[in-house]
Amino acid sequence: MMTDSRSIEEVAVIGNTDISSTESENNLINTMVERGTTLLRKMEMNVTEAEKRTGKNTVNMQETYTVYLIETQPAETLPEGGTAATPDTLWRRYSEFELLRTYLLVTYPYIIIPPLPEKRAEFVWHKMSADNLDPDFVERRRVGLENFLLRVASHPVLSHDKIFFLFLTEEKEWREVVLETGFQDKFDSRLKSLSAMFRVKNPDKRFTALKLYSDELNSLISQLLRVRVKVADRLYGVYKVHGNYGRVFSEWSAIEKEMGDGLQSAGHHMDTYAASIDDILEEEEHYADQLKEYLFYTDAVRSVCRKHELMQYELEMVAQDLVQKKQQKEELATGTVRVFSLKGMTSKLFGQESQEQRESRLAALQQSIREGEETLKEKNTECQEFVRTAWEDIERFKEQKDRDLREALISYAIMQISMCKKGIQVWSNAKECFNKM
Amino acid sequence: MSVGAPRRLASSGQKPITEILHPLSAAEDQLSGTVSVGGDKSTQEAGLTNGTPVETSSPASTSSLFNRLQLDDDLEADVRDPYAETTETRDLFVTVDDPKKHVSTMETYITYRVSTKTSRVEFDLPDYCLRRRYQDFDWLRMKLEDSQPTHLIPPLPEKFVMKGVVDRFSEEFVETRMKALDKFLKRVSDHPVLSFNPHLNTFLTAKDLNKRQGLALLTKVGESVKHAAGGYKLRARPAEFCAMGEYLDTFNQKLGTIDRIAQRILKEQSEYLTELREYGTVYSSWVGSEEELRRPLEGVSGSVTSCCGALEDLGEGMSQDFLPVLREYVLYVESMKNVLRKRDQSQAEYEGRLEAAIIRKQEDRTPMPVEVEKCQDKVECFNADLKADWERWQSNKRQDFKQLLTGMADKNVNHYEKCQAAWESLITLLQDKQTEDKTSETN
Numbered sequence: 073m074m075t076d077s078r079s080i081e082e083v084a085v086i087g088n089t090d091i092s093s094t095e096s097e098n099n100l101i102n103t104m105v106e107r108g109t110t111l112l113r114k115m116e117m118n119v120t121e122a123e124k125r126t127g128k129n130t131v132n133m134q135e136t137y138t139v140y141l142i143e144t145q146p147a148e149t150l151p152e153g154g155t156a157a158t159p160d161t162l163w164r165r166y167s168e169f170e171l172l173r174t175y176l177l178v179t180y181p182y183i184i185i186p187p188l189p190e191k192r193a194e195f196v197w198h199k200m201s202a203d204n205l206d207p208d209f210v211e212r213r214r215v216g217l218e219n220f221l222l223r224v225a226s227h228p229v230l231s232h233d234k235i236f237f238l239f240l241t242e243e244k245e246w247r248e249v250v251l252e253t254g255f256q257d258k259f260d261s262r263l264k265s266l267s268a269m270f271r272v273k274n275p276d277k278r279f280t281a282l283k284l285y286s287d288e289l290n291s292l293i294s295q296l297l298r299v300r301v302k303v304a305d306r307l308y309g310v311y312k313v314h315g316n317y318g319r320v321f322s323e324w325s326a327i328e329k330e331m332g333d334g335l336q337s338a339g340h341h342m343d344t345y346a347a348s349i350d351d352i353l354e355e356e357e358h359y360a361d362q363l364k365e366y367l368f369y370t371d372a373v374r375s376v377c378r379k380h381e382l383m384q385y386e387l388e389m390v391a392q393d394l395v396q397k398k399q400q401k402e403e404l405a406t407g408t409v410r411v412f413s414l415k416g417m418t419s420k421l422f423g424q425e426s427q428e429q430r431e432s433r434l435a436a437l438q439q440s441i442r443e444g445e446e447t448l449k450e451k452n453t454e455c456q457e458f459v460r461t462a463w464e465d466i467e468r469f470k471e472q473k474d475r476d477l478r479e480a481l482i483s484y485a486i487m488q489i490s491m492c493k494k495g496i497q498v499w500s501n502a503k504e505c506f507n508k509m
Numbered sequence: 510m511s512v513g514a515p516r517r518l519a520s521s522g523q524k525p526i527t528e529i530l531h532p533l534s535a536a537e538d539q540l541s542g543t544v545s546v547g548g549d550k551s552t553q554e555a556g557l558t559n560g561t562p563v564e565t566s567s568p569a570s571t572s573s574l575f576n577r578l579q580l581d582d583d584l585e586a587d588v589r590d591p592y593a594e595t596t597e598t599r600d601l602f603v604t605v606d607d608p609k610k611h612v613s614t615m616e617t618y619i620t621y622r623v624s625t626k627t628s629r630v631e632f633d634l635p636d637y638c639l640r641r642r643y644q645d646f647d648w649l650r651m652k653l654e655d656s657q658p659t660h661l662i663p664p665l666p667e668k669f670v671m672k673g674v675v676d677r678f679s680e681e682f683v684e685t686r687m688k689a690l691d692k693f694l695k696r697v698s699d700h701p702v703l704s705f706n707p708h709l710n711t712f713l714t715a716k717d718l719n720k721r722q723g724l725a726l727l728t729k730v731g732e733s734v735k736h737a738a739g740g741y742k743l744r745a746r747p748a749e750f751c752a753m754g755e756y757l758d759t760f761n762q763k764l765g766t767i768d769r770i771a772q773r774i775l776k777e778q779s780e781y782l783t784e785l786r787e788y789g790t791v792y793s794s795w796v797g798s799e800e801e802l803r804r805p806l807e808g809v810s811g812s813v814t815s816c817c818g819a820l821e822d823l824g825e826g827m828s829q830d831f832l833p834v835l836r837e838y839v840l841y842v843e844s845m846k847n848v849l850r851k852r853d854q855s856q857a858e859y860e861g862r863l864e865a866a867i868i869r870k871q872e873d874r875t876p877m878p879v880e881v882e883k884c885q886d887k888v889e890c891f892n893a894d895l896k897a898d899w900e901r902w903q904s905n906k907r908q909d910f911k912q913l914l915t916g917m918a919d920k921n922v923n924h925y926e927k928c929q930a931a932w933e934s935l936i937t938l939l940q941d942k943q944t945e946d947k948t949s950e951t952n
Contacts, residue, residue: 285798292795299788306781313777316770324763327756331907338914474801481805482939485812485932492929496922503918509911 111231112222116147116159117240119218122210123163138210139163140217144240162243166191169217172239175250176230178258181379182462183230184469186223187368189216195297195360197304197353208354212361219365229465266378270385276459282466283377290370293363300360304353315346334509341502348498352491359487362480366473373469376462383458387451394444401437404430601627603698603713605691608683609640618642619678621687623694625713631705637714643668645718646690652708653697654844659894660703661848661902663696664840665689666833681825685833692837696905702894743857747892753899754849761842768835775824782820789813804942808935815931823924827917834913838906845902852891859884 121141129135145159169188176185193209203209221240224230235253238246321339325332607622625637646665653662666689670677677683698704711718746754792810796803862881869875 288798292791292798296788296791296795299784299791302784303781303788306777306784309777310774310781313770313773316773317767320763320766320770324760324767327759327763331910334911474799477802478805478939481802481809482936485809485935485939488812488816488932489929489936492925492932495925496929499918499921499925503915503922506911506914506918509907509914 110228111225111237112147114147115144115225115240117142117144117218117221117225118159119143119214119221122214124205125165136205137165138205138213139165140214142221142240160241162241164239164243166213166217168239168247169220171247171250172236173220174259175235175253175255176224176233177375178255178262179233179235179253180229181262182376182458183227183465184369184372184376185230186220186227187365187372188220189213189361190364190368195301195364197301197308212357216361216365228468229461262379265382270382272381272384273388274384276380276384278463279377279380283374286370286373286377290367290374293367293370297360297363297367300356304356308349308353311346311349313346314342318343318346331509334505334507337508338502338505341498341505345495345498345502348494352487352494355487356484359480359484362476366477369469369473373466376466380455380458380462383451383455387448387455390444390448390451394441394448397437397441397444401434401441404434404437599699600629601625601698601704603694605687605694608687610678611642617678619683619686621690623713631710632714634714639714639716641712641718643686643690645712646693648718649697649708649712650693653703653706656706656708657703658851659848659891660700661841661845661895661898662703663693664837664844665693666837667840681829685829689833689837700898700901742861743853744860746853746856749896750849750852750892753895754846757842757846757849761839764835764839764842768832768839771827771832771835775827778820778824782817782824785813785817785820789817805935805939808938812928812931812935816928819924819927819931822927823920826920830920831913831917834909838909841902848895852888852895855884855891856888859888 119140120143122138123141124136125139126134126136141161141163143159143161166188173185173188176183189212193203193206224233224236230236235246235250238249242249318339321335321342325335325339328335602625604624605621606624608619609621611618611620620640620642623637623639623641625632627635627637643665647668650662650665653660666686670682697706697709703709789810792806792813796806796810799806859881862878862884866875866877866881870877
């Protein structure tokens with residue numbers, strides 16, 4: 073198991089390499105990924121830029137899309153007096169990330185696969201653009217994609233995947249390679265079977281509880297994000313109206329003698345106050361993104377639970393089938409008909425079969441039973457292995473979630489404190505001006 | 510504009526206003542024509558600079574009076590304001606407090622306790638304490654307006670409230686109204702001329718006011734008739750009064766705008782508060798599904814709730830302390846514009862009569878009638894009173910708005926301080942937990 077690092081300092085701060093160190097410090101931590109695990113230990117990665125491209129799509133129509141630059145380099149310490157090696161780079165678009173994720177989903181069904189940032193902007197408060205090409209959205213998506221890569225690269229199982237490695241290193245050939253794995257078909261059949269209605273007779277209590285929790289968390293975070301948007305809208309209104317004070321104080325100061333200066337400068341502070349909300353809410357979006365990641369994570373958790381249900385169901389079907397066959401054999405051997413079967417009815421109607429016929433049927437059934445027992449054994453092992461590996465990952469995920477959300481809540485509190493300090497500053501300044509009136 | 514030694518009040522007693530030398534007139538050289546409005550200036554001066562009868566005839570000296578009193582008096586009538594009495598010379602202190610509801614068969618109403626402490630001879634006793642209702646204040650103001658038409662009378666809080674909309678007996682309403690009545694009475698009793706008005710004396714001391722509403726009504730009617738039938742056209746308003754009028758118009762406009770902004774902010778904050786409350790409950794409902802995250806989530810919910818409380822306080826404070834004062838000044842401006850109009854009227858009347866008299870004089874050599882001189886005196890007196898009151902008003906206004914706006918800033922700072930404390934306590938709580946966990950881990 074990975075070492076648990078609880079303090080914030082040990083978490084790798086990954087981000088836009090263009091920002092200054094102070095910004096980077098003041099910035100809330102972009103990702104909550106532990107350092108010193110598997111691929112991340114060997115290789116550093118960043119999603120550093122985004123660019124618009126135009127090209128023809130699959131139906132031969134012009135489209136505009138955004139590509140993201142992935143930079144990777146070996147995570148070695150710099151030699152003394154040496155220059156930093158230039159990182160390897162390649163461009164990827166969002167749909168390629170989606171492809172990678174689907175591949176991982178199908179290949180590691182017992183793992184909670186990290187989510188991608190949202191495809192379309194949701195939970196938007198009115199000033200934010202819901203346009204996919206909007207620079208703010210693109211920027212936040214860049215951060216989200218980087219976060220995704222880091223999550224995968226630090227996962228004890230996923231980080232070893234060859235396809236993932238190629239995604240980071242082979243720009244052109246990757247697509248062919250991943251399609252060759254045939255994961256698309258697996259995905260389609262999985263989708264099909266999951267969409268069918270089935271009922272598990274002996275559900276695993278732990279998985280049931282987990283699915284319930286996951287659904288609850290999904291609904292809670294959705295609600296939280298929705299209300300947060302309303303709160304943001306209202307707060308925006310409060311701050312902006314104060315801007316009107318700036319104007320009226322200025323106008324009023326024109327007719328005053330002694331009071332004029334104080335009023336005028338106080339008015340400027342009111343303008344500052346009104347303008348400050350833009351940055352405040354911009355910062356809060358980061359918190360919303362952290363929540364959204366876990367909102368999407370609940371879908372991944374649900375996936376694992378559903379996969380388990382499917383496995384369990386298939387196992388039960390095989391077991392049931394085996395039981396039926398054994399019963400049939402017993403009936404054939406003893407001649408008693410306990411269970412209705414067509415063969416039984418026909419033999420009743422059209423007379424008993426010959427000894428040879430019965431023996432051959434018995435033999436076939438025996439064979440079938442043997443095969444069935446093999447299959448059952450396999451499926452059982454499969455299921456048990458799935459449960460084992462899944463729970464390992466689930467425990468890991470739970471700890472990650474608790475850590476990450478705790479940090480998110482703390483940084484939210486820090487944001488609020490910062491907002492309060494700004495408010496105190498502005499109003500204290502205004503008070504000073506009023507005092508000079 | 511600074512005055513040297515603190516001005517003593519003219520111990521005017523019951524003299525008619527026209528015979529009193531204006532306390533500030535010595536400093537004003539620009540008064541047109543005659544300064545002494547009846548009586549020799551020098552004797553008046555002597556009367557002023559001598560020790561006034563005020564101090565020696567009362568049982569309590571003013572300084573010990575001041576020491577005994579609680580400082581709930583306006584200390585904004587402060588040293589920097591040259592037109593306010595310094596605290597050592599103040600000899601009339603009034604307070605309005607202690608609202609109580611009275612229920613009778615005919616009506617229910619609120620009364621307020623009016624306490625007076627004074628060393629003035631015009632008052633029989635040094636202390637008075639009686640109860641008055643809004644109607645009584647209204648009567649006083651009317652009487653002051655009628656008897657001192659050349660002065661700016663401070664405004665009263667709004668008389669009429671929509672019965673369905675506003676609860677006349679709610680704590681907030683009564684509290685707000687009481688503060689405004691207290692302010693009104695203090696402003697009147699601080700005024701060098703108005704405070705000697707006999708009606709004020711009656712208001713502060715008499716058991717029953719015996720208001721004689723009928724007469725008041727008549728007076729009001731008389732006024733309006735006079736205005737309508739005035740007919741005198743104003744030739745040229747002196748520049749300073751034009752400036753006053755313009756200032757008042759613009760000022761009124763700005764007051765209105767500020768009122769609207771403040772109300773809008775209150776509305777937005779109230780809506781924000783509603784959403785914020787819901788926001789807090791989502792966090793607390795999340796608590797149930799979690800174990801490790803329980804504390805942080807509860808903490809966030811708690812902090813959000815604290816912020817809601819702080820926001821509520823801010824809203825209350827603004828609607829109780831800020832808005833009423835703004836409204837008060839709107840009313841003040843209204844009554845001041847009225848006084849300006851009256852001044853215009855009296856000037857117009859004087860000019861009209863003068864013109865008529867001159868024509869008659871030219872025709873048949875009749876001497877200048879006494880009325881014309883009286884009119885001239887009236888105009889000059891009016892102008893002097895108005896100018897002095899204007900300066901006083903400007904000074905008070907400056908203080909009032911300084912207090913009002915710094916109060917608003919204070920409330921907002923306070924609000925943010927409370928919120929900051931709420932969030933900081935969460936951080937401390939969570940960090941303590943963190944170190945707790947760490948030590949328990951290593952153990």
